[in-house]
Amino acid sequence: MRSTDEQTLEAILARRSAWPLSEPAPAPAELESILQAAAVAPDHAGLRPWHFKVVQGDDRQALLHRVLQHPDAQNEQVQVLQGKYTMKLTTAPVVIVLAARITVHPKVPEFEQLLAAGAAVMNMLNAAHLLGYSGFWSSTPEPLAALLHNVMGFGSQERIIGLLNVGMPASAARTAVARPSWQEYAQLWHA
Numbered sequence: 672m673r674s675t676d677e678q679t680l681e682a683i684l685a686r687r688s689a690w691p692l693s694e695p696a697p698a699p700a701e702l703e704s705i706l707q708a709a710a711v712a713p714d715h716a717g718l719r720p721w722h723f724k725v726v727q728g729d730d731r732q733a734l735l736h737r738v739l740q741h742p743d744a745q746n747e748q749v750q751v752l753q754g755k756y757t758m759k760l761t762t763a764p765v766v767i768v769l770a771a772r773i774t775v776h777p778k779v780p781e782f783e784q785l786l787a788a789g790a791a792v793m794n795m796l797n798a799a800h801l802l803g804y805s806g807f808w809s810s811t812p813e814p815l816a817a818l819l820h821n822v823m824g825f826g827s828q829e830r831i832i833g834l835l836n837v838g839m840p841a842s843a844a845r846t847a848v849a850r851p852s853w854q855e856y857a858q859l860w861h862a
C-alpha cells in the first residue's frame with residue numbers, strides 16, 4: 672500500500688490550472704491553509720518578499736469599480752480592456768492580488784526575491800489543489816497592475832506579480848494534461 676506521502680506527491684503531479692473558476696469558494700479555514708502554505712516557500716534571509724490581498728464576494732465587484740473609476744483609467748486603452756478586467760477580477764470566487772515586496776539587501780538580489788514570491792504562489796496553488804480546489808495564476812498587464820497597486824494601497828517597494836484565482840473548475844470533466852518528461856529539462860551531470 673502506498674504511503675500518504677506518495678499519494679500526496681501523486682496528487683501534486685496531477686495538478687492542473689483551471690479557468691474559468693466558479694463557486695464554491697474555499698471555506699475560511701481552507702483559505703487560511705492556502706495562504707499559510709506561502710510561508711513554506713524558500714526564502715533567502717527570511718525577507719518574506721511577498722504580500723497578498725484577498726478579495727472575495729461583493730468586494731470583487733467593488734474593486735473592479737474602483738479600478739475603472741480611477742483617474743488613470745479614464746482613457747480609451749482601459750475602456751477597451753474593461754471586459755478583460757471584469758473577467759479577471761470577478762470570475763473566480765477568490766481573487767488573490769499578488770505582490771512581490773522587494774527590499775535592498777546585500778546578499779539577496781531582486782531576482783531571488785521575485786523567485787521566492789513565485790515559490791510562495793506555487794505553494795498556494797498546490798495547497799488549493801490538495802484541498803480539492805483549482806487555481807489559476809493570471810497576469811496583470813499594464814495598466815492593470817498600476818491601477819491595482821494604486822487602488823489597493825500596495826507599498827512603493829511592492830510590485831504586482833499577477834492574480835491567483837481560486838475556486839472550482841466551471842466545467843466538470845477535466846482531462847489529464849501531458850507533461851514533459853524530466854529528461855527534457857534536466858540531465859544527470861557526470862564529470
Ligand SMILES: Cc1cc2nc3c(=O)[nH]c(=O)nc-3n(C[C@H](O)[C@H](O)[C@H](O)COP(=O)(O)O)c2cc1C
Pocket residue numbers: 686687688689807808809810811832833
Ligand atoms: C506569472 C504567470 C502569469 C500567467 N498569466 C497568465 C495569463 O494571464 N493568461 C493565461 O492564459 N495563462 C497565464 N499563465 C499560465 C497559467 O497560469 C497556467 O499555468 C497555464 O494555463 C498552464 O496550466 P498548468 O498550470 O495546468 O500547466 C500565467 C502563469 C504564470 C506563472
